[in-house]
Amino acid sequence: MSSENKEITTTLIFDIIGTPSEYLTESLNKLIDEINKEKGVKVSSRKVNEPVLMKDQTDFYTTFAEVEIIAEQVSQVVLVMFKYMPANVEIVSPEHISISNNALSDVLSEITRRLHSYDEVARIMQVEKNVLENKLREILKQNPKQEEKSEEKNN
Secondary structure, eight states, X not given: OOGGGSOEEEEEEEEEEESSHHHHHHHHHHHHHHHHTSTTEEEEEEEXXXXXXXXXXXXXXXXXXXXXXXXXXXXXXXXXXXXXXXXXXXXXXXXXXXXXHHHHHHHHHHHHHHHHHXXXXXXXXXXXXXXXXXXXXXXXXXXXXXXXXXXXXXX
8 A cells, every 4th residue: 555645644843933922932832723623634642842031141041842743745835835834843653654756746736836935035035125224325325424334343
């Protein structure tokens, strides 16, 4: 029997940094609840660890969650991976996965589509950054005292 028709058990690790500490636990639980709503995906277990104060920080906490999901297809694991961006993904079972060329093409097409989308966002942000930098330069040229203070700070 091909594992294309078997459920895929996967362990995902999600980590988070922020403040207040209660918000971190709440955010991870909401994220896990959203994953459980994905079509063809079921959260079979979750462990959200208590937030701890980061070393050398006074306000920031960190924590992580271990989430085990059962997905009907490889494509659903890939969707969860791209949509929720876990820090780590480990396929627990089956040990061997067989996938048809059509199913693999679908997965690769989805990965490509998402990468193009991320690339588009990055390019737009780069253009917007350049526009803002140019406007800032124009403002500093109009007020030379500000430009001198800015240069002094950089030195």
